[in-house]
Amino acid sequence: MPQDLVTSPLPRPTDPPVTPELVADHGLSPEEYERVLHVMGRELTFTELGVFSAMWSEHCGYKNSRRLLRLLPTEAPWVIQGPGENAGVIDIGDGYALAFKIESHNHPSAVEPYQGAATGVGGILRDIFTMGARPIAVLDSLRFGDLDSPRVRYLFSGVVAGVGDYGNCVGIPNIGGEVAFDRGYEGNPLVNALCIGLMKTEDLITASASGVGNTLMAVGARTGRDGIHGATFASEELSRDSDEASRPQVQVGDPFTEKLLLEASLELIASGAITGIQDMGAAGITSSASEMAGRAGNGVELDVALVPVREPGMTPYEILLSESQERMLVVAEKGQEDEVRRILEKWELEAAVIGRVTDDGRFRVLEGGVVVADIPALPLTQGCPTYEREGVESEEVKALRSADLSAHATPSGDLTELFLRVLGSPNVANKRWIYHQYDTTVRTGTAVRPGGDAGVVRIRGTRRGVAATTDCNGRFTYLDPRRGTLAAMAEAARNLACAGALPTAITNCLNFGNPLKPHIYYQFREAVRAMADACQAFETPVTGGNVSFYNETDGKAVYPTPVIGMVGVVEDVDHITRAAFRNPGDAVVLLGRNSAELGGSEYLYVTAGLVAGEPPEVDLMAERRLQQAVLAMIQAGALHSAHDCSDGGLAVTLAESALGSADPGDASLGVEVTLDDDLPPVAVLFGEAQGRVVVSCAPERLDEVLRLAADHDVPARSIGAVGAPGGALRIRVRGAAVELPGERVRDTWLQGLSGIMDAPHAAGA
Amino acid sequence: MKMAVITFPGSNCDYDLYKAVQQVGGEATFVWHRQRSLHGYDAVMLPGGFSYGDYLRAGAIARLSPVMESVVAFARSGGPVLGVCNGFQILCEAGLLPGALVRNASLRFESRDVHLRVERQDTLFTSEYDAGAVLRVPIAHGDGNYQADDDTLERLEGEGRVVFRYVDPTGTVTPDANPNGSWGNIAGIVSADGNVLGMMPHPERAMESLLGSADGIGVFTSLVKSLSTAAV
Numbered sequence: 001m002p003q004d005l006v007t008s009p010l011p012r013p014t015d016p017p018v019t020p021e022l023v024a025d026h027g028l029s030p031e032e033y034e035r036v037l038h039v040m041g042r043e044l045t046f047t048e049l050g051v052f053s054a055m056w057s058e059h060c061g062y063k064n065s066r067r068l069l070r071l072l073p074t075e076a077p078w079v080i081q082g083p084g085e086n087a088g089v090i091d092i093g094d095g096y097a098l099a100f101k102i103e104s105h106n107h108p109s110a111v112e113p114y115q116g117a118a119t120g121v122g123g124i125l126r127d128i129f130t131m132g133a134r135p136i137a138v139l140d141s142l143r144f145g146d147l148d149s150p151r152v153r154y155l156f157s158g159v160v161a162g163v164g165d166y167g168n169c170v171g172i173p174n175i176g177g178e179v180a181f182d183r184g185y186e187g188n189p190l191v192n193a194l195c196i197g198l199m200k201t202e203d204l205i206t207a208s209a210s211g212v213g214n215t216l217m218a219v220g221a222r223t224g225r226d227g228i229h230g231a232t233f234a235s236e237e238l239s240r241d242s243d244e245a246s247r248p249q250v251q252v253g254d255p256f257t258e259k260l261l262l263e264a265s266l267e268l269i270a271s272g273a274i275t276g277i278q279d280m281g282a283a284g285i286t287s288s289a290s291e292m293a294g295r296a297g298n299g300v301e302l303d304v305a306l307v308p309v310r311e312p313g314m315t316p317y318e319i320l321l322s323e324s325q326e327r328m329l330v331v332a333e334k335g336q337e338d339e340v341r342r343i344l345e346k347w348e349l350e351a352a353v354i355g356r357v358t359d360d361g362r363f364r365v366l367e368g369g370v371v372v373a374d375i376p377a378l379p380l381t382q383g384c385p386t387y388e389r390e391g392v393e394s395e396e397v398k399a400l401r402s403a404d405l406s407a408h409a410t411p412s413g414d415l416t417e418l419f420l421r422v423l424g425s426p427n428v429a430n431k432r433w434i435y436h437q438y439d440t441t442v443r444t445g446t447a448v449r450p451g452g453d454a455g456v457v458r459i460r461g462t463r464r465g466v467a468a469t470t471d472c473n474g475r476f477t478y479l480d481p482r483r484g485t486l487a488a489m490a491e492a493a494r495n496l497a498c499a500g501a502l503p504t505a506i507t508n509c510l511n512f513g514n515p516l517k518p519h520i521y522y523q524f525r526e527a528v529r530a531m532a533d534a535c536q537a538f539e540t541p542v543t544g545g546n547v548s549f550y551n552e553t554d555g556k557a558v559y560p561t562p563v564i565g566m567v568g569v570v571e572d573v574d575h576i577t578r579a580a581f582r583n584p585g586d587a588v589v590l591l592g593r594n595s596a597e598l599g600g601s602e603y604l605y606v607t608a609g610l611v612a613g614e615p616p617e618v619d620l621m622a623e624r625r626l627q628q629a630v631l632a633m634i635q636a637g638a639l640h641s642a643h644d645c646s647d648g649g650l651a652v653t654l655a656e657s658a659l660g661s662a663d664p665g666d667a668s669l670g671v672e673v674t675l676d677d678d679l680p681p682v683a684v685l686f687g688e689a690q691g692r693v694v695v696s697c698a699p700e701r702l703d704e705v706l707r708l709a710a711d712h713d714v715p716a717r718s719i720g721a722v723g724a725p726g727g728a729l730r731i732r733v734r735g736a737a738v739e740l741p742g743e744r745v746r747d748t749w750l751q752g753l754s755g756i757m758d759a760p761h762a763a764g765a
Numbered sequence: 766m767k768m769a770v771i772t773f774p775g776s777n778c779d780y781d782l783y784k785a786v787q788q789v790g791g792e793a794t795f796v797w798h799r800q801r802s803l804h805g806y807d808a809v810m811l812p813g814g815f816s817y818g819d820y821l822r823a824g825a826i827a828r829l830s831p832v833m834e835s836v837v838a839f840a841r842s843g844g845p846v847l848g849v850c851n852g853f854q855i856l857c858e859a860g861l862l863p864g865a866l867v868r869n870a871s872l873r874f875e876s877r878d879v880h881l882r883v884e885r886q887d888t889l890f891t892s893e894y895d896a897g898a899v900l901r902v903p904i905a906h907g908d909g910n911y912q913a914d915d916d917t918l919e920r921l922e923g924e925g926r927v928v929f930r931y932v933d934p935t936g937t938v939t940p941d942a943n944p945n946g947s948w949g950n951i952a953g954i955v956s957a958d959g960n961v962l963g964m965m966p967h968p969e970r971a972m973e974s975l976l977g978s979a980d981g982i983g984v985f986t987s988l989v990k991s992l993s994t995a996a997v
Contacts (some may be wrong), residue, residue: 108768164874168905169815171777256775256818259885346797437874439905441970441977442813444781449977458975460784573975663878664932664942 006510008042008699009371010312014315015046022046026053032385038171039379047365048373050317052380054283057288058549061384064515065547068388068525072542079541084295086127086207086278087197088543090505092569094462095434097201099133102141102194102470102509102565103320104548108251109191113158115137117191118166118253119325120262124195125170126279126570130264130328132205132269136445137457138167140177141470141509141563142194145186147426147756152181155189157757162253169255170262173446175455177470182424182605184474187553192509192546194565196468198459205269208276208331209300210355211294215332216289216302216355219268219344220261223285227251227323257326265328270341273336280327288329290363302355303366316365316372331357332385344661365731384424389515391522401479403612405598407749410679411736417650418607420748422686425606428648428750430662433702436549438686451661452579453495453644456570460667465570467501473647473688474559474680476615481526481560484600486618489534490644490690492566497627498642498693500575500634501568503538508545508564513557515549523560531562539626577634579643580660581669586640586722587702588657588673590624592692593715594650602648603686618690622714626691629712637709638701645692648719649677651685651731651738652695655745658722658729668746670727673720696722766992769796769806773827773837778850778969779812787967788811798830807992808845809836811852813905813967823866823908824854833859834975836926845889846961850906853953853963859986862956862963863915863921869906870946876905877910878977879944881952882932883964885925888955889991890962893983899936900980904944909965911947911954921954929953929964 016022023033026049036044036052044052054060062069074082080097087101105120121138128135140163145152172195209216268274277294278288283308293300304319314322330351332340332674337353344351358364363380365373411418422428435450446457447465454469471492477484506532513520535542545565551558570576581588598604599613627662633639645653658671675684697705702718709716723729726754729745731738768786772779772795779795786793796803803809816827827833833855840846840861848856856862878901886896894900899919913921921927929952933942943950945965954962968981 161873165907168874168876168907169775169777171814254818256820259775259777259815273994432877436877439874439876441876441903441905441967442777442781444784444970444972444976447975469818576975664882665878 003053009045009374011178012372012434016023016697018044018046018049020022023049027057028053032056035385036486039376039383039625045372047316047320048375050321051286051373051375054286054321056384059282060287062547063384063424064387064389064549066386068528071528073532073535074541074543075516076539076541078542080204081543083542086130088507089131089204089377090543091201092466094464095201097199097204098196098567099128099131099199099509100194100196100567101127101544102192102507102563103546104509104511105191106188106511106521106548109159109189113155114162117159119251120191121163121166122194122253122255122258122325123279123281124193125172125258125262128195128197128453129265130207130277130279131197132203133199134266135172135195135197136443137174137175137196137455137468138193139175139455139468139470142179143185143190143474143561144181146181146183159189159191160434166253166255166335168439170259171442173440173442174435174450175440175446175457175468176450179431179434180474182474184478184559187556188551188558189598190511190551190561192563194468194470195377196466196567201574203269206276207275207292209298210275210296211333212298212357212359213334214357215334215337215353216300216352216357217330217332217340217355218307219328219330220349221254221324221326222308222310223319223322223327223436224324225314225318225322228318231370247509251323251325253325259710260347260349261326261328264344264349267343268330268340271339273339274330274332276328276331280329282323284320284322285329290377290380292329292331293363293377299358299360299362299377300355301358301362301364301366303369305368306352306354308350308352316367320365349350389521390518391525392518393522394519397479400612401614405613408598408604408608411682411683415681415685415736416738416740417687421606422603422648422656423652424748424752426753427602427758428652431750431753433754433757447573447576448578452615454499456576457627458573463572465573465576467496467499467568467570469495470563470565471495472561472563474561475611476609477527477561478559479600479613479615481523482530483615483618485527485530486507486534486560486620487615487690488562488564489531489538490618490623491644492564493538493623493627494644494693496566496568497630498577498644501570501575503540503566503568503627506540506542506564506566507534508562509544510547511551511558511561511563512549513552521644527560527562534620537624568724575634577639577642579657580641581657581671581696581722582640584638584722585699586696587699587718588671588720588722589695589697589705589716590692590719591629591695591709591714591716594677594679594684595687595689596679597687597689598683599684600686616688616690622691625712626693626714629709629714632712633695633705633708638705639695639697641696643694645694646688649686649688650692655749656732657694659746659749662746662750667725668742669725670729670742671720671725672730673725674732675719676734681736684733685731685738766791766989767806768793768808769803770794770810770812771796771798771815771832773798773830774932775816775818776812776814778967781969782812783809784888785972785985785993788972789989791989796832797970798832801831801835803839804833807950808988809839811824811848811855813850813852816851816855824851824858827855828859837861840961843960845959848963849967849969850965853965854908856961856963861961862954865913866908867910867912869910874907875944878902879904879966880932880934880942881929882936885928888928888959888962890984890987891928892991893987897936899932899934901978902968902971902981904966906965909945909947911951915930924957926955927951928955928962
């Protein structure tokens with residue numbers, strides 16, 4: 001590259017002058033801009049300012065999170081690709097690797113629920129197939145306000161339809177996830193999507209611009225004016241000269257193009273014609289091109305005039321920052337451009353040469369041959385300043401946590417009535433209203449569908465399966481971010497163990513408020529520290545994830561919600577275990593110990609509208625032993641069912657195991673147990689003590705199950721038996737009981753969510 | 766037995782059909798929608814999915830694909846054609862089967878297991894089932910509500926061309942068992958000549974009890990058996 005090209009590009013005639021106000025509008029502080037000037041050694045053009053603003057944004061630069069995230073363990077012998085790529089990758093044996101990642105699409109979904117959620121799914125699918133993996137399952141982790149608000153019902157139905165339509169059209173089964181309704185999410189729904197993909201270990205490809213002289217190609221959809229500044233902000237001032245201001249800032253998804261792009265990308269990777277590929281996600285061409293250059297230690301030069309656009313008159317600034325969906329940046333081997341075009345053409349997609357890989361380490365952008373931006377790539381992608389902020393716990397939360405709950409430990413009504421209220425709460429009730437809108441069986445791999453503890457996909461051609469779950473109880477993390485995060489990790493691992501899988505690795509989606517507020521930063525810090533501890537204890541490293549800050553409306557933040565997406569390996573599909581009881585007369589065994597804890601429970605929210613108290617304690621080593629005990633029982637073939645005890649407490653766990661899928665043709669069974677703990681009955685029935693699992697086994701295997709529990713130092717006791725098809729639910733506690741006909745339990749559980757959403761005029765406004 | 770599994774842009778059950786054919790000992794080949802010839806194939810399968818995104822109307826653009834001319838000719842000459850889900854929609858759009866699949870009565874995508882009653886045991890696709898057998902098979906569609914004009918419906922019923930009907934687990938036709946509002950709980954029909962079957966439920970997803978049901982196998986074993994009998 002001739003030295004004279006590394007000079008100051010001239011401002012374009014229509015560029016606004018780069019003033020301190022414009023810099024501030026771009027989200028860069030005066031100190032950060034000083035650093036930019038130092039890196040550049042000169043003043044910036046408007047285009048360059050846009051590029052820095054995007055790459056040094058919270059979203060791309062992880063300014064306020066990166067330092068803490070370094071605490072998370074990221075290595076293990078089975079980790080093939082840790083954080084920093086499109087997705088993490090682990091070895092799952094038999095020559096196969098699993099790519100997986102979770103990502104948020106909270107802000108777009110709050111504005112336009114259907115498209116926001118749909119494009120969230122689209123983005124995470126691209127992160128997976130750009131690693132060379134074929135997506136095999138999706139999970140969605142959703143949070144909304146209470147359903148009595150029409151606005152919330154509108155957001156909820158829109159998000160579910162968006163998640164469903166996109167995944168259904170591309171043909172990726174949804175195998176699970178979670179949903180929570182709580183006033184803590186009223187203004188800010190959380191929409192997190194996780195995708196897992198399968199590949200042969202040798203097919204791994206990375207997003208790196210290697211090979212000087214190789215060709216940069218834009219493939220897939222054309223670049224439009226949608227979503228500009230998605231990674232930074234939407235500023236009307238910047239768009240004074242265009243009609244951009246009137247356009248929605250939310251991108252629009254096209255799952256059909258995504259399906260073609262998926263097939264084309266996997267074919268491209270298999271062809272050997274390319275050396276790297278990356279989704280043009282947040283900050284579009286800017287981030288994909290500069291990050292690919294940065295990872296390879298190379299430079300890139302591209303000309304925006306060569307980028308296929310949807311409309312004329314787009315400026316370099318707009319083309320570089322557009323977040324139009326279903327686009328990829330590909331690095332083709334020099335001379336293989338026609339092969340790339342041929343493959344894309346087969347799938348009725350476009351591919352255009354837009355630049356090349358250089359050896360000068362610069363991110364250089366031309367417009368019709370004239371340089372409009374020339375920036376050193378590494379400082380751009382790696383040089384974003386990072387901060388450790390002040391973290392102080394909020395007094396309000398401290399007060400909530402120390403609230404006296406003793407009055408609530410004594411029932412204010414009939415226990416059976418209270419049980420029905422908890423069971424019928426949308427947080428606890430059956431979620432078929434959601435997952436019946438998701439294709440769960442396409443690709444013929446889904447062995448365990450949504451509705452259980454974890455989804456399981458079998459790996460064709462092997463005996464293995466992969467299990468996945470997403471978990472976080474936002475009330476727990478709100479009341480105590482440390483305990484809540486430990487509980488999220490523990491629940492995720494229990495869910496996998498109950499399905500018959502060994503917890504293997506995690507991806508995380510950290511949804512928080514504004515980190516510049518000390519009480520928010522405190523939540524974030526405590527959550528990350530706790531996650532690091534739990535990852536160590538469970539030997540489940542973090543392979544990637546996503547941080548979503550600023551989830552606030554009118555200054556009120558969502559509950560801190562560090563969603564854990566955990567994957568595990570099922571050694572043999574014969575080990576796959578479900579939550580549903582199987583045989584009348586089987587012994588019902590409680591693993592773990594009940595406690596008097598009621599803090600943060602669904603019971604308190606349903607009966608008293610309270611989010612208060614100490615969330616339940618988590619003993620990581622006890623959790624680890626429990627997971628191992630459950631797996632040992634499953635691998636010995638001793639169990640007929642295993643179900644984690646979580647939201648709603650033990651009574652709900654028992655009811656869910658008895659009810660099973662409740663699908664036509666699947667009989668619900670009765671259950672009869674006695675819980676003689678020396679504890680308040682309310683706490684035994686509805687407390688959400690951690691470290692508990694309910695299993696069932698044939699009576700002749702009971703001794704073996706108890707012995708395996710003892711071997712792992714896990715408390716265990718037989719508490720009763722599985723009843724007849726359609727039989728009653730009877731849970732006796734000291735001096736009281738919950739007793740109901742099976743049909744009543746079933747109706748309450750099935751109607752809790754569907755009843756609200758299918759009511760006339762429920763769709764909301 | 767050589768079976769062509771047609772792949773349209775947006776098909777997403779082609780792989781599942783391919784595997785189902787293999788499982789019963791058939792030889793499956795993916796045929797890209799731009800291919801014009803179906804020479805040498807013993808049967809043709811149109812998979813589920815969202816051909817062309819179903820953006821105009823489910824199946825409406827796919828029927829204009831180059832391969833469809835050959836599919837129509839293949840069917841007219843008596844060759845067995847199976848269309849599942851989007852494949853059924855395409856067969857209706859192409860005029861190989863009467864009627865249309867409109868939006869589900871719930872106005873939502875419906876994905877779950879349903880029960881089907883085998884109404885006709887004497888077809889190429891159902892000979893391995895007992896008449897009246899009740900099958901558990903997944904559905905996954907937004908537009909599966911089968912409708913036709915009165916004359917057509919009367920003819921279909923009169924000629925016994927309804928092959929599968931949505932029923933409850935005991936085999937009884939009930940409104941609750943109907944997942945999409947289809948007239949007469951119709952889940953699948955055959956052409957007048959009996960060689961073209963269209964059905965909304967996915968038998969290719971019910972091939973193994975590990976995944977929930979193996980009740981769909983009969984569709985594929987019936988076809989393979991019919992073809993080998995024909996070949997003898």
